Amino acid sequence: MTLAKTLKKTLAIRPPHPTVAEIDLAAFRQNLRWVRDRIGPQRALLTVVKANAYGHGIIPISQAAVSENIQGLGVAFVEEGIQIRRAGITEPILVMAGFLPEEAEGFLKHRLTPVISHPDQLDPLKRLAQKASRPIGIHLKIDTGMGRLGLLERELGPFIERARAVKKIEILGLMSHFADDELTDCRSAEDQIDCFEKVQRTIESLGLKIPLLHMSNSAAIVGLKRAWFNLVRPGIVLYGYAPSSSAKDSIPIKPVMTLKTRIIHLKRVPAGTPISYGRTFTTRRESLIAVLPIGYADGYSRAWSNRGQVLIDGQRVPVIGRVCMDMTVVDVTDLPTVRIGAETVLIGAQGTETLWADALARQLGTIPYEILCAVSHRVPRLYREGVEPS
Numbered sequence: 065m066t067l068a069k070t071l072k073k074t075l076a077i078r079p080p081h082p083t084v085a086e087i088d089l090a091a092f093r094q095n096l097r098w099v100r101d102r103i104g105p106q107r108a109l110l111t112v113v114k115a116n117a118y119g120h121g122i123i124p125i126s127q128a129a130v131s132e133n134i135q136g137l138g139v140a141f142v143e144e145g146i147q148i149r150r151a152g153i154t155e156p157i158l159v160m161a162g163f164l165p166e167e168a169e170g171f172l173k174h175r176l177t178p179v180i181s182h183p184d185q186l187d188p189l190k191r192l193a194q195k196a197s198r199p200i201g202i203h204l205k206i207d208t209g210m211g212r213l214g215l216l217e218r219e220l221g222p223f224i225e226r227a228r229a230v231k232k233i234e235i236l237g238l239m240s241h242f243a244d245d246e247l248t249d250c251r252s253a254e255d256q257i258d259c260f261e262k263v264q265r266t267i268e269s270l271g272l273k274i275p276l277l278h279m280s281n282s283a284a285i286v287g288l289k290r291a292w293f294n295l296v297r298p299g300i301v302l303y304g305y306a307p308s309s310s311a312k313d314s315i316p317i318k319p320v321m322t323l324k325t326r327i328i329h330l331k332r333v334p335a336g337t338p339i340s341y342g343r344t345f346t347t348r349r350e351s352l353i354a355v356l357p358i359g360y361a362d363g364y365s366r367a368w369s370n371r372g373q374v375l376i377d378g379q380r381v382p383v384i385g386r387v388c389m390d391m392t393v394v395d396v397t398d399l400p401t402v403r404i405g406a407e408t409v410l411i412g413a414q415g416t417e418t419l420w421a422d423a424l425a426r427q428l429g430t431i432p433y434e435i436l437c438a439v440s441h442r443v444p445r446l447y448r449e450g451v452e453p454s
């Protein structure tokens with residue numbers, strides 16, 4: 065299925081709904097091209113589209129990436145890879161977050177590439193290889209200091225011996241992941257690269273040359289050229305956010321998602337009116353309150369209760385009372401011309417005001433990744449650009 069067809073279908077099946085996540089595919093492409101220009105044509109680019117493309121929609125984003133000639137897509141789980149294959153995408157898909165033995169069949173059936181991060185994961189692949197008509201490509205993940213997934217240095221030699229003994233298993237890549245995700249202090253990252261390079265030399269001394277070497281997430285793409293090797297795996301920069309606040313002003317990227325809703329209910333209430341569950345807010349003056357049809361089930365965190373702000377008529381207005389599952393109340397007393405149906409921005413810009421995910425994340429003590437991924441499946445995604453006829 066082409067991107068244009070997917071977009072048409074996506075739009076067609078959605079009834080009008082006041083809440084929408086607008087996805088600016090032109091911004092996504094621009095961010096991707098920035099990464100491409102930075103790393104140069106000699107390196108491969110694997111676009112990380114796990115977690116519904118960080119909330120942006122795994123299929124349209126994968127299709128947009130493919131149309132920009134990327135070399136592969138990175139997902140966390142087998143199921144995500146299958147979803148992409150079912151949309152007709154044929155590019156390599158790397159399944160990066162591990163798998164259970166019973167999921168291994170999916171690699172063969174859907175031509176997905178597993179990342180092997182534990183010696184025991186070879187056994188289900190061995191069984192698959194016996195019935196495979198073509199080689200199963202794998203990448204090996206080394207734990208160079210993340211302390212999560214990954215083969216330990218000492219496990220590597222014996223693992224490689226075993227893997228090489230299996231016909232139809234091909235080791236295509238060697239990878240690792242940084243523990244310091246913002247890379248604000250590169251020392252621990254440099255240690256991880258030292259370890260990775262040592263492992264690579266050990267592998268070469270065993271007479272094996274692994275074609276693809278990769279460690280770089282967005283932070284390393286921005287600030288640690290030594291980690292680029294011959295493939296990079298950007299995620300957050302493609303969606304328009306810098307991996308750290310120190311990198312924010314130096315990279316020309318643009319946020320891709322805007323989260324909007326519209327006022328569905330307006331009501332004037334006297335001073336002393338309690339608002340929403342638990343009556344945690346009471347109006348101090350006669351107030352005009354607006355109800356927004358968005359709540360924590362849409363990914364607008366309950367942590368914004370009595371704390372968040374949204375943009376209406378180009379102004380910031382406060383969230384009052386608790387955020388509910390489907391609704392949020394805001395105080396619009398100071399907006400003279402507010403009306404039912406008024407556009408309300410929860411992530412994005414309106415007039416000269418902005419509420420981008422990085423600023424929101426700082427306020428909630430989290431990271432923009434979580435703000436974006438939280439936007440739930442209930443929220444229709446509306447794709448701008450690429451809505452051209454097929």
Ligand SMILES: Cc1ncc(COP(=O)(O)O)c(C=O)c1O
Pocket residue numbers: 112160241245280281282283297298299300301307
């Ligand atoms: C293995 C792996 N590589 C690359 C990425 C992309 O990271 P970022 O979004 O920071 O660029 C992730 C994301 O968590 C990941 O898990």
